[in-house]
Amino acid sequence: MTELFLTFALLSLFAVGGISTIMPEMHRIVVVANAWVSAPEFTQLVAVSQAAPGPNVLIVSLIGWKVAGLAGALVALAGICVPSAAAAWWAGAIWDRFRDAPWRALVQRALLPVTSGLVLAGGYLVATPEGIGWRNALIAGASAAALYATRLNPLWILAAGGAAGAALFG
Amino acid sequence: MSDLTETKVSSPVPPRSLTELFIGFLSIGARAFGGVLPWAHRALVEERRWLSPQEFAEVLALCQFLPGPNVANVAVVLGRRWFGLPGAIAGFLGLMALPFAWVLGLALLYADWAAHPVVRPVVAGVGVAGGGLFIGTALKLARPIAKRPVALAVAAACFAAVGVFRISLLLVLPVAVALAVLAARKRLV
Numbered sequence: 315m316t317e318l319f320l321t322f323a324l325l326s327l328f329a330v331g332g333i334s335t336i337m338p339e340m341h342r343i344v345v346v347a348n349a350w351v352s353a354p355e356f357t358q359l360v361a362v363s364q365a366a367p368g369p370n371v372l373i374v375s376l377i378g379w380k381v382a383g384l385a386g387a388l389v390a391l392a393g394i395c396v397p398s399a400a401a402a403w404w405a406g407a408i409w410d411r412f413r414d415a416p417w418r419a420l421v422q423r424a425l426l427p428v429t430s431g432l433v434l435a436g437g438y439l440v441a442t443p444e445g446i447g448w449r450n451a452l453i454a455g456a457s458a459a460a461l462y463a464t465r466l467n468p469l470w471i472l473a474a475g476g477a478a479g480a481a482l483f484g
Numbered sequence: 485m486s487d488l489t490e491t492k493v494s495s496p497v498p499p500r501s502l503t504e505l506f507i508g509f510l511s512i513g514a515r516a517f518g519g520v521l522p523w524a525h526r527a528l529v530e531e532r533r534w535l536s537p538q539e540f541a542e543v544l545a546l547c548q549f550l551p552g553p554n555v556a557n558v559a560v561v562l563g564r565r566w567f568g569l570p571g572a573i574a575g576f577l578g579l580m581a582l583p584f585a586w587v588l589g590l591a592l593l594y595a596d597w598a599a600h601p602v603v604r605p606v607v608a609g610v611g612v613a614g615g616g617l618f619i620g621t622a623l624k625l626a627r628p629i630a631k632r633p634v635a636l637a638v639a640a641a642c643f644a645a646v647g648v649f650r651i652s653l654l655l656v657l658p659v660a661v662a663l664a665v666l667a668a669r670k671r672l673v
Contacts, residue, residue, distance in 0.1 A: 471617065
């Protein structure tokens with residue numbers, strides 16, 4: 315249990331940009347080095363964590379669950395989250411203290427294009443799991459347009475995506 | 485629910501109590517199908533109006549440079565800003581509580597349903613639409629830079645480096661931030 319916590323706590327600090335950054339290293343530790351789950355199991359857990367609503371980081375609680383049940387799930391999630399949450403606490407404190415500093419306004423202006431580009435890249439990667447094709451482009455393009463231009467509840471957009479998936483990928 | 489123009493003009497009001505904060509983040513985790521970020525933007529900026537679009541983009545930018553899930557970091561930073569340590573904890577737990585239950589429940593269900601021929605294409609379609617929601621959110625975030633060519637070039641370069649060429653964020657982030665800060669100093673972005 316301690317090992318589970320420490321493993322994910324260490325990974326936590328390298329997860330800049332979220333869980334996808336550390337996925338290869340996590341696979342190495344969980345499947346190859348410790349054999350906590352098998353390779354096919356790992357792939358299945360990744361799929362489940364991506365299909366479930368919520369942060370993809372929850373893959374670690376599925377791994378913890380396989381290792382040690384509900385307690386394992388909670389411990390693994392705490393491990394991956396506590397160090398990064400502490401970093402966010404500390405960075406947020408500095409960020410808010412310098413609210414009116416000229417350097418902050420400068421950094422803020424500089425970061426906006428970087429942020430926009432990275433969110434766009436995240437969407438592109440999720441929308442093209444097996445390369446770009448007309449089906450993916452159609453579903454992702456229509457969903458993006460609907461979210462941007464209308465106030466439609468995104469649940470409807472996702473439901474339409476599911477229906478389109480059944481029609482186009484089936 | 486009001487129209488888009490009103491969202492832009494009315495000034496944001498932070499949550500008044502810890503309970504309100506907790507429920508707000510709970511409502512994000514409750515329905516975060518297809519990714520958390522589009523729902524966080526919708527709940528915090530459009531529905532509850534705790535933040536202006538600019539403030540949201542600013543907090544998100546900070547959180548992208550920190551390790552860990554971006555929106556969990558947003559919950560910690562905003563909770564701290566509004567209510568200190570209890571706020572950070574309430575925001576974080578509110579965000580994670582329901583997704584934690586969803587993912588364990590889905591793992592239990594998945595074993596029985598994965599083989600069903602309809603499940604795979606529907607899940608694939610929802611996944612692609614979820615990617616589309618991120619693209620739509622990126623467009624919303626980019627509204628303020630729409631008429632600044634250098635800023636758009638920086639955004640496009642970040643997109644290409646991470647999305648198309650699959651270069652590690654650990655490499656892309658420092659380079660992109662350094663270039664963007666240089667451009668901002670020369671008032672180009």
